[in-house]
Amino acid sequence: MSARPIRISGLRQAVLWDERSAGHVYAPDTDLVIEGGKIVFAGPASELPDAYAALPVDVDGRDLMAMPGLVDVHSHPATEPMSRGMFDELGSPGLFYSSLYEYMPVFRADAASKPDCARVAYSEMLLSGVTTIVDLSTPWAGWLDAATESGLRVCLGPMFRSAAWKTTNGYTVDYTWSEDGGQRSMDEALETVDAAQADASGRLSGMIVPAQIDTCSPEILKASFAAAEKRDLPWQTHAAQSIVEFQEITRRHGMTPVQWLDSLGVLSSRSIVGHAIFLDDHPSTPWHTKRDLDILVSRDAAVAHCATVFARRGYVLRDFGRYKRAGIRIGLGTDTYPHTILDDLRLTAYLGRVQEQTPEAVSTRDVFDAATCVGASLLGRDDIGRLKTGGPADLVLVDLSHPMMRPSIDPVRSLIFSADDRAIHSVYVAGRKVVEKGRVLTMDYEGATSRLVEEQARIVGSVAQRDRLGRSVETLVPPTFPTRR
DSSP: OOOOOEEEEEESEEEEEETTTTEEEEOSSEEEEEETTEEEEEEOGGGOOHHHHTSOOSEEOTTEEEEEOEEEEEEOTTTGGGGTTTSTTOOBGGGTTBSTTTTHHHHOOOTTTHHHHHHHHHHHHHHTTEEEEEEEEOOOTTHHHHHHHHOSEEEEEEEEOSEEEEOSSSSOOEEEEOTTTTHHHHHHHHHHHHHHHTOTTSOEEEOBEEOBGGGSOHHHHHHHHHHHHHHTOOEEEEESOOHHHHHHHHHHHSSOHHHHHHHTTOOSTTEEEEEOOOOTTSTTSOOSOOOHHHHHHHHTOEEEEOHHHHHHHTOOOSOHHHHHHHTOOEEEOOBSSSOOHHHHHHHHHHHHHHHHTSTTSSOHHHHHHHTTHHHHHHTTOSSSSSOOTTSBOOEEEEETTSGGGOSOSSHHHHIIIIIGGGGEEEEEETTEEEEETTEESSSOHHHHHHHHHHHHHHHHHTHHHHSTTOOOHHHHSOOSSOOOO
């Protein structure tokens, strides 16, 4: 027996999609009716069809705002929560303060801890209003089951590569290439993608993800792109994400990471460049050309921007406003802990304004669009990331009576710059309530975090065995304050 429709009545405010302007608009005094996972009515109560007007009210919206669920286009749920408290100030000085090559392998979550890492990250995403995520992980046992359990729309991007990196001295990076060029790992990733596409929940999908530009052979990059074209799926790789990588690619090929991708024919409207910070005109990577940005624009390639993880290292995209004005589609991701994407919206706006020295450089609308309709476009979707009659019922209810939302003449602005996720009241995905009054309904968030404490202690306890110099965690990550004896 199918569930009856859900009526949300008298919303003080709603952020609806306006087809005429192809953008979000505020719509006060709105009713929403959800049926079969879709929004079947979005408008004033006076226009409700009789059948819906007769429905009982399920949610009194007088102190609520409805807005579209947010889209996180770049995240690593199965590993990042393990690093909490350790990577905030940790980087290799000889590798331009990147943490990728020396420290990530030392602290990385193992197979036993990945399920709880993922559940913690999924929960944090839901609690911050995210309804769709791109999960970039190396395949792990139970991944599809956990993704389905979360209640999120999860685009699985199983990562594969042709080489592994390591540093033995803290200032150079060595690459060990696989005999088959990464073909076996790509084949396994494609099997995972196909399984996600066929998942019975209808909420899982797939993305083709050669992990990093410097760890993938030209053959595997081109083959993976062909696989994405065959399946009509988005394609994403990490590129222009570190100074080390920029220097490695220019040393190997005599061209920048963006230029090399372009030479391989793997940049198009289905391509997402993870980070794309270190272009040929970035101050940290000066190069004799100045055409990377133009290449991305000409190919309609998109960028997954994750402000927090690079701000920790002291680097920044230069800059969001410039990329947007050039015509590049930019979606936002969390990448790292905490997986609270509203933090990234706020930081993206602030950093863009600082660089251009004007509050007009990046607007609230710019970052909100990046995390909704623009982010959806990176996944080839024109239905999610917006609220409209006939569209999926992926929505967030914001508590306008929360003290940190008051007073407010512009509730979306107040949510991003004042209240953050503290004002998220409820979240629905495909019409199913997955968060209610700040509590995740689909997963045991508290239990997963408790277990992760124990798992982090286990990982930390063996750090010296994996570190190249046998250093303890106290040496690698000194405490903020000394402990009184």
